Amino acid sequence: MEERVQRRLAAILAADVVGYSAMMERAEEATYAEIGRLRREVIEPGLSGYQGRLIKTTGDGILAEFASPVSAVRCAAEIQKQLLSAAGPIQLRIGINLGDVIVDAQGDVFGDGINIAARLESIADPGGILVSGKVHSEVEGKLDVAFEDRGEQYLKNISKPVRAFAVRSGAEQPIAAIRAAPALPDKPSIAVLPFQNMSGDPEQEYFADGMVEDIITALSRFKSLFVIARNSSFTYKGKSVDIKQVGRELGVRYVLEGSVRSSSNRVRITAQLIDAETGGHLWAERYDRDLADIFAVQDEITEAVAIAIQPAVEQMEQWRAVRKPPESLSSWEAYQRGLWHAARIGTADNEAAETFFRRAIDLDPSFAPAHAWLVIAILSKAWLYQTKGMSEALDEALPVAQKAISLDPLDAVAHCGVGYAWFFRGDHDGALVEARQALKVNLNYAGAHQLLGSTLVFSGHPREGIEGLRMAMRLDPNDLQRQVRLVHISMGYYFLRDYDAAADAAKAIVRSHPDLGTRSLAAALGQAGRLDEAKQALQKTITVAPKAFEMFVRRRAPWFRPEDHQHILEGLRKAGWEG
Template structure:
């Protein structure tokens, strides 16, 4: 059996059972005709292979995700034209799902989560539509002229974790009617937190719910990147049956948070959901539960949990919104948002694209502190992993200084500027002071905690590093930047002799960011220190696949921890046969 990465297309006929019941022979004949005349040639043209036929559906694999998406769009377009000439009760419409993932090849068949997720995505698609995973969206959004509408996280059958789903939208089309345009919105994410509904009938819980909402509003208001409607405005809608879309229009916000509280015996349960106000799309939902005996501690925990999950969720939604905007309407904020996924990916190619977009943002707004922070990080990555060009070093430190000066009250800018100085200049005292200020300004910033974990690891204050890494992961368990926290935990484990933990955290980090070469190197060193050389060599092969030019010498030259520790890592890496 062979394992490989592939794009999987799953297609299924809409209402096939009903069509067969009405006209079994005719339906089957039409399906076979469409498959032979249209589907099979189109898949072959795009260098795909059908590996399973299932009566009313099929599964196909592609070596290129771009080919798979173009095939899906072409198929749906051709089927639409074909159906225009067919009686309505004889039309065959397909749903298509696309995923990019690892599959197991067994002879002519394929198995694995990569296949299973595609099948579930197909079930979420509209008739004549295409649903894709977030992995597919990330791969093709720079290459293909299609838009993507976020459908949020979807829980599907037999898949443990929710899937982040996007609906593919061809240029000039929209899959659903839009409501009238709301009033002008602030040039940053805007949110209204509504009073939570008291579902228990207990007046005491009414006060608790109101206090919780006030705390959430207060904590959100401390985050400079958010525009938050004041309590008095949102509580005007309390105990009314007003449509969320109307509330968003009247308050001039993009997002609305609503929820409910229920008490049963000694337990209190709170449900919260984030809704995009324009079309009432549910973006995120979560339940928080705790003992009623210590109501105020639980209120603090719930506030922290809601705010910690809410901010990265809004950020992901804002990124998707920016992706869907036409290039000629982009402003500095939109360029910033478009750069973020490339910054998160942290591969050489993505870093270059992020810097291009960030440069455009700074051209429009030279004092944009957060953009200076991400630009500093981009140039730092290019310097450390792209040849140690002195110009990249100077650019990294220049943008880091700009972030720290212009962003003295911006947690994002502070923590990124601090991180870059820590890696390049090793001025840990200055960096830690800036990170502590970022956390004082926003105690719910998973980014600040994650980067603080890295800097404290560099500084060999390992207990603080571990505490901050776990705090970041608890605040935002699905954050694309979590690989920093896992890297901090992995290296703390390596440097303190806990090699099994180092394997675990390195592998978890790779799951978050498969293209980050340092995590692959960390996994190699972890296996080598456990004398599991076969696993170390396999991990080394994966490292070189991700970064073909990677060398031990270049790794050591990064000089991010003291020389003795870097030499220890290098010695472990040599055991796996990696190039010098």
């Protein structure tokens, strides 16, 4: 007869010594003795005092079981309090979860309830306590502690996200405030660690260090990033590091690391961007180059890495913000949530984006980028979706755009917000001034290249405009608004009278967004003499987007020059339009 599996609901506490391996390397016997004393004098009495049962010990950690989550949190808080008061060399991270566990005949316990506690411990602050949402719901209001919502966490080998809360004291200060890691800034933070020289050639050491310094400088131009200074990053040079520990010590969410290896006249550079909270890789790339001009290679790799990192970080920040409850969003997170919706084509998403940008401004009225993106959301109602008149939208958007600039004259996003207000008003010169000013602030900002390219296309310089739009797509190839860039590239080719290229660009859009690309497709096919295809595209654009057809064809949008508008009408008439 099979033995019946025993299960029970238990609060599981997992604790681990911070920096254990490094401590053992520095002073093995002293560390071993100190951890033994910690168990005898602090942990075991603490477990006993709160009816906890020690399940398992490892070299640097413990696993314990409690019948009550209240007792588990009280015990953890007492242990951390004693360690803080002692001011000794040992710090613990503690994770607590409430879950169903399997119990074997020897009293060992197994299951996801334990795995989640261990994963929470691994991402807790040094000297801190991180509990699952289940624990939080059971103990909230029953203890003299407060909780900081850390949002949903995707834990290693756990299929579903786990809501996590950091335990704070009654005064809402961290339990280990004196030795706690720096708090994360209110925008994405990154440290660039010294790249490892795999060549054994001292010359490559200078090359690698110089490239890292340049990457730090390049990333610092992005005002949306908090970048750790070189001096702090280079304290890790030549050391074997734990990325999660680096993140906690420097107070950053992302870490860039890499290596350099040279052979003969070739060099291979690898770089990877890591989420310091989870240890997960967000982006990685390898670059193989000739070393004919070492400084040119250094500049090229610096630019390539800087260009790749900002969109990867922004995507991750939006992913985090989307998974937080709306009521707990900060201004930065509300802004990121707005960007997430703004990147998706559709009326409902644009309305949601506008709502979140307004909320970001309500939470922080001095936040310039939120004002700038609110301008885009307002203007999109007229330009893309025809749910608002253009004149009315401009009247509403212009004061917001000017506010963005007044808040931060050196913000590239703010200059683009003002630039788009001028563009949609038909003031090409004003739009070009703002686009070029944005590029002075940050040459790698894709939005500024898009504004420059679009303005050039519609102001009589389509060839240069196409180059600007293609640069925007190169800088941010995964931007979901690439369809808008393709629309303007299609128009650029049309104005150049390269009708086949215009049709090809438009076809890349209409598969997913027929309301955006069919007008230029019909006109281009009409001019190219492909009349059967042109008539089908014309019928689709009139049927799918009648309001847009009214705005762009029967009337003339302000940013179209009269001669360009007549050129479009010529193509549509060849496609069969009788207007």
